Amino acid sequence: MREKKPRTVLMSKWTKTKVLLGSKMARPFxxxxxxxxxxxxxxxxxxxxxxxxxxxxxxxxxxxIRVEQIKSGGYTYQLETKVSKFKDYDSLHSSLQQITRxxxxxxxxxxxxxxxxxxxxxxxxxxxLSPKGKWExxxxxxxxxxxxxxxxxxxxxxxxxxxxxxxxTHLSSSEMEKVIRTLNDLGEGTGKFLHNKxxxxxQIGLDIGFDRTWTPWIIEVNTNPDPxxxxxxxxxxxxxxxxxxxxxxx
Ligand SMILES: Nc1ncnc2c1ncn2[C@@H]1O[C@H](COP(=O)(O)OP(=O)(O)OP(=O)(O)O)[C@@H](O)[C@H]1O
Ligand SMILES: [Mg+2]
Numbered sequence: 001m002r003e004k005k006p007r008t009v010l011m012s013k014w015t016k017t018k019v020l021l022g023s024k025m026a027r028p029f030x031x032x033x034x035x036x037x038x039x040x041x042x043x044x045x046x047x048x049x050x051x052x053x054x055x056x057x058x059x060x061x062x063x064x065i066r067v068e069q070i071k072s073g074g075y076t077y078q079l080e081t082k083v084s085k086f087k088d089y090d091s092l093h094s095s096l097q098q099i100t101r102x103x104x105x106x107x108x109x110x111x112x113x114x115x116x117x118x119x120x121x122x123x124x125x126x127x128x129l130s131p132k133g134k135w136e137x138x139x140x141x142x143x144x145x146x147x148x149x150x151x152x153x154x155x156x157x158x159x160x161x162x163x164x165x166x167x168x169t170h171l172s173s174s175e176m177e178k179v180i181r182t183l184n185d186l187g188e189g190t191g192k193f194l195h196n197k198x199x200x201x202x203q204i205g206l207d208i209g210f211d212r213t214w215t216p217w218i219i220e221v222n223t224n225p226d227p228x229x230x231x232x233x234x235x236x237x238x239x240x241x242x243x244x245x246x247x248x249x250x
Contacts, residue, residue, distance in 0.1 A: 036105035050110035061151030122209035127187040135191035142166035202249040
């Protein structure tokens with residue numbers, strides 16, 4: 001079925017995940033995601049030890065919680081900079097239940113993100129329909145979490161950073177080129193896939209995080225991505241291109 005109202009649909013991270021799982025190309029890179037409830041949380045913690053619990057509809061990293069099962073026993077979770085500890089599963093769950101009972105939350109396999117100066121980072125991949133009608137990666141930017149936080153969002157104190165500078169702290173230049181090609185391919189493939197289903201979409205922003213094996217996990221696909229983050233870089237060429245394509249899409 002074709003959907004023509006992109007701004008009113010796909011706000012839900014749950015719906016977005018289900019749609020994206022239909023893409024053969026993207027599917028292997030989508031972390032296991034479930035709806036929040038007591039038995040699913042227990043199952044997910046048993047499988048992954050670390051999970052993210054987040055609002056089904058949310059922005060700016062608000063309300064995003066990192067939950068961990070400790071090897072030596074017990075559980076912790078972190079919301080903003082506050083860490084809470086629990087001896088058993090029931091007390092963990094009842095505390096989370098207090099936070100999550102007012103709206104719908106999801107549980108996602110936690111990715112142990114590669115770090116920069118001990119701070120987690122992920123990469124925003126901006127993909128836009130070019131004036132010639134081709135999906136093109138127009139911007140890549142690193143987002144380094146605020147020290148002591150578990151989200152990388154700019155509005156939660158994350159620091160935007162030149163992607164090559166960031167990756168060069170871990171990779172050789174040929175490895176880096178390969179990783180950048182992978183990001184571009186994943187972004188453009190996802191753009192094409194979504195455009196097929198929802199022809200109204202003309203730009204998307206993927207949040208991609210790497211684990212220690214450099215697997216590019218798609219943490220989220222934003223369907224109304226903020227172009228202004230690219231204005232944070234000293235080199236304005238990406239920002240200008242993003243804005244040019246954005247204007248052409250109107
Ligand atoms: N499964 C995960 N593993 C590791 N880190 C995660 C995971 N889920 C979220 N994060 C971190 O938390 C940040 C915020 O999560 P997410 O993008 O899902 O929500 P949001 O930012 O509130 O939504 P939006 O991007 O629409 O504003 C991510 O950019 C990432 O840094
Ligand atoms: Mg996000």
